[in-house]
Amino acid sequence: MTLDWSVVWQYRAALAEGTATTFLLTIATMAIALPCGIVVAGLRLYGAAPLRALATGYVELFRNLPLILVVYWAFYVLPILTGLGLSALATGLAALSLNVTAYNAETFRAGINSIRRGQVEAALALGMTRTQALRRIVLPQALRRVLPVLASTWVSLFKDTSLVSVIAVTELAYVSMQVRAQTFRVLEMLTAMAVIYWLLGYPQAKLVDWIQRRYAVSE
Amino acid sequence: MSANVDLRAKASGPSVVRYLDVVKRYGSFTALAGVSLDVHAGEVVCLIGPSGSGKSTLLRCTNGLETIDGGEIEFEGARLGRDERTLRAMRQRMGMVFQNFELFPHLTAEQNVAEGPRTVLRTGLAEAKRRAAAMLTKVGLADKAASYPSALSGGQQQRVAIARALAMEPDVMLFDEPTSALDPETIGEVLNVMKVLADEGMTMLVVTHEMSFARRVGDWVAVFDAGRIVEEGPPEQIFDRPATPRTRDFLSHLGWDA
Numbered sequence: 001m002t003l004d005w006s007v008v009w010q011y012r013a014a015l016a017e018g019t020a021t022t023f024l025l026t027i028a029t030m031a032i033a034l035p036c037g038i039v040v041a042g043l044r045l046y047g048a049a050p051l052r053a054l055a056t057g058y059v060e061l062f063r064n065l066p067l068i069l070v071v072y073w074a075f076y077v078l079p080i081l082t083g084l085g086l087s088a089l090a091t092g093l094a095a096l097s098l099n100v101t102a103y104n105a106e107t108f109r110a111g112i113n114s115i116r117r118g119q120v121e122a123a124l125a126l127g128m129t130r131t132q133a134l135r136r137i138v139l140p141q142a143l144r145r146v147l148p149v150l151a152s153t154w155v156s157l158f159k160d161t162s163l164v165s166v167i168a169v170t171e172l173a174y175v176s177m178q179v180r181a182q183t184f185r186v187l188e189m190l191t192a193m194a195v196i197y198w199l200l201g202y203p204q205a206k207l208v209d210w211i212q213r214r215y216a217v218s219e
Numbered sequence: 220m221s222a223n224v225d226l227r228a229k230a231s232g233p234s235v236v237r238y239l240d241v242v243k244r245y246g247s248f249t250a251l252a253g254v255s256l257d258v259h260a261g262e263v264v265c266l267i268g269p270s271g272s273g274k275s276t277l278l279r280c281t282n283g284l285e286t287i288d289g290g291e292i293e294f295e296g297a298r299l300g301r302d303e304r305t306l307r308a309m310r311q312r313m314g315m316v317f318q319n320f321e322l323f324p325h326l327t328a329e330q331n332v333a334e335g336p337r338t339v340l341r342t343g344l345a346e347a348k349r350r351a352a353a354m355l356t357k358v359g360l361a362d363k364a365a366s367y368p369s370a371l372s373g374g375q376q377q378r379v380a381i382a383r384a385l386a387m388e389p390d391v392m393l394f395d396e397p398t399s400a401l402d403p404e405t406i407g408e409v410l411n412v413m414k415v416l417a418d419e420g421m422t423m424l425v426v427t428h429e430m431s432f433a434r435r436v437g438d439w440v441a442v443f444d445a446g447r448i449v450e451e452g453p454p455e456q457i458f459d460r461p462a463t464p465r466t467r468d469f470l471s472h473l474g475w476d477a
Contacts, residue, residue, distance in 0.1 A: 122321035127311035
């Protein structure tokens with residue numbers, strides 16, 4: 001078997017563009033899933049009963065469905081439900097956001113619950129409103145505590161963006177597969193893809209380790 | 220009663236906090252079974268008694284951290300607010316110090332003390348910092364302004380917590396077993412700060428197991444047992460001539476010789 005690694009170099013522009021899309025998807029998904037996660041967690045913790053049930057239902061649904069199924073579902077069902085003709089990228093972004101928001105909501109909820117009751121009481125005793133106590137005292141501490149978890153979610157998300165290749169979002173995995181199909185250079189392209197994901201993912205994972213050390217809770 | 224009033228030198232002042240037959244239940248457990256007590260301006264009232272006798276519960280009802288199931292609590296002549304807004308306005312005038320300090324761990328000592336004025340009183344940053352500096356100086360921790368709670372000893376944390384409460388310029392200070400979580404060697408520094416406050420005329424309500432503090436600093440002592448006040452009086456009476464067997468029992472368990 002002869003290997004021809006030149007295809008990787010030959011398609012470098014397409015691969016670079018795919019990589020950029022992968023990063024874009026990761027960043028955009030997190031940009032959506034962080035605030036939405038806080039809102040969903042807030043609804044589960046402090047919402048009126050129907051809102052709480054709704055938020056719980058949402059989290060349990062999307063946390064327990066395979067992401068690839070959500071991606072397909074968003075591709076076929078979302079346009080029918082919304083009547084919008086979404087681009088593949090927007091559809092992929094929606095699917096990823098639905099999934100990661102559910103995870104982030106659970107992370108935030110656990111973080112908020114981990115702050116002991118006395119902290120809120122101390123804030124209330126000063127005369128703060130419940131909202132002020134949450135915003136000024138509970139959330140800053142909770143965010144610090146869940147930062148390592150969020151960072152891990154980030155790294156998972158970076159890799160999971162490859163799943164939206166099934167609906168032809170031109171991210172790194174999709175581009176690699178396209179090149180493979182055109183050139184029949186299967187081994188080369190899969191290897192190239194693996195190397196790119198790993199080289200980009202490894203520093204992120206190291207960053208997570210650093211964050212976990214840096215923000216270790218000391219009381 | 221009239222004999223008591225004579226012994227109660229500061230009782231001529233207006234009532235700051237007044238409890239009228241206060242009842243508090245947790246399910247089938249009655250934590251407070253009808254407690255009445257007056258706290259006058261400038262008085263240091265110490266609540267003593269065995270664990271679970273209701274002292275801390277009464278303190279926590281005072282600023283509405285717990286709601287009462289019967290009776291009344293009056294603060295500065297007005298009924299304790301049942302609605303959030305009135306309650307908040309009252310809490311701003313009551314400082315509270317907790318057994319476990321409950322400093323905000325993500326804020327420095329200075330930020331902890333400035334947080335109330337900043338967020339609740341909406342003072343400017345400069346005014347909040349000025350108050351923080353003044354209060355930290357008062358508790359002897361001006362040099363720890365930039366330290367986080369985790370870098371402070373228990374005694375230092377509790378003094379910062381006292382400074383945090385004082386920064387709101389409260390009319391009354393509520394102390395909930397302020398030295399119970401401390402190492403023996405740091406208890407003294409906290410009690411000294413409390414003594415200075417008392418000498419300055421701060422109205423104080425202190426739940427404590429430090430009998431010598433109650434004896435030395437208290438103007439009035441209330442002995443709790445099973446959700447009731449079994450005896451109240453000036454410290455000389457409580458500690459030297461306890462009138463009820465329950466008080467004598469409690470004090471002798473602590474090794475206090477009347």
